[in-house]
Ligand SMILES: Nc1ncnc2c1ncn2[C@@H]1O[C@H](COP(=O)(O)OP(=O)(O)OP(=O)(O)O)[C@@H](O)[C@H]1O
C-alpha cells in the first residue's frame with residue numbers, strides 16, 4: 001500500500017552487509033519531493049549500494065525504505081515503483097550501433113507511459129546529435145543520452161549515479177544545466193557525486209557519506225556554516241615592512257595571523273569593506289586583498305580528516 005507524504009524517499013537505519021564489508025551502515029534520511037538531494041562521498045563510501053537498494057536493484061540486509069510512498073520490501077510495491085522512477089546507473093551503457101533517437105525508442109518501449117522522443121532529445125540538448133550512433137558520441141553526450149533514457153517514462157524521481165564523473169569541466173557544466181532543468185520541471189533528483197562543487201552548485205540537501213555512514217546532512221550553506229573553516233580576508237603587502245604596517249592598521253579589528261608578506265583575518269571579526277576603508281584611510285600600500293570562503297571540501301576534511309578527492313583523481 002502506498003503511503004502519501006511530502007517526502008519522495010524515507011529510509012530508516014538501512015544496512016547492507018557483504019561478506020567482509022558493511023557497505024551501508026545504518027543510513028536514515030529523508031528526501032523532500034522536488035528537491036535535488038546529493039550523496040557526496042569518496043570511492044567505496046556506499047553511494048551506489050544505497051541508490052541501488054532504493055531502486056530495487058539490490059536487496060538490503062536490514063532497515064526500512066519507502067520510495068514515493070512504496071515499501072521496497074513488498075514485491076507489488078516495487079513493481080509499481082519501477083514505473084515511476086528513472087535511473088542513470090554509474091556504469092551506464094546502451095546499444096552502441098543505435099542512434100540517439102533509436103536508443104530512446106528502444107527504452108521507451110519498456111514502459112506504458114512515455115514522454116515524446118523529441119521532448120527527451122530537447123531536454124538534454126541533443127537535437128543536433130539525434131541521428132548519431134551512440135558509439136560516436138563523446139563521453140559527455142553519452143551521459144546526457146543516459147539522462148534522457150532515465151526520463152523516458154516521465155518519472156517523478158530520478159536517480160543519477162555519478163552523472164559527471166570522467167567528464168571535462170565544460171561537459172560537466174552542461175550536464176549541471178540539464179539537471180537544473182529537471183528540478184525546474186518539478187522532478188525529485190537523487191544524485192551521487194564525489195565532486196564537492198557539483199553538490200554545492202546543484203543540491204538543496206547534501207548528505208556526506210563516509211564508510212557507509214552519513215557524517216553530515218544539510219544544505220550546502222548549513223554544512224559550510226557548521227563544519228567549514230571560517231571565511232578569511234587575506235591582505236598582502238609587498239614587503240615585511242608593509243606587512244607590519246598592515247598588521248598595525250588592522251589590529252583594531254581583532255586578532256589576526258601573519259605569514260610571509262600577508263595578514264590573515266577571520267571574517268567573523270571583520271568585513272572586507274571595513275578592511276579596505278581602514279587601509280585607504282591610513283594610506284597603507286597593500287598589494288592585494290583576497291577573500292577565501294570555506295567549501296564542502298573543507299567540511300569533508302574537517303569531519304573525516306581525509307580529502308574528498310582521492311585515488312580516482314580528477315580529470316580537471
Ligand atoms: N556486490 C558486492 N560484493 C561485495 N562488496 C561490495 C559489493 N558491492 C559493493 N561492495 C563494497 O561495498 C562498499 C561500497 O561500495 P559502493 O559501490 O556502494 O561505493 P560507492 O560510494 O558507490 O563508490 P564509488 O565512488 O567508487 O562508486 C565498497 O567497499 C565495495 O567494495
Ligand SMILES: [Mg+2]
Pocket residue numbers: 047048049090161
Ligand atoms: Mg558508486
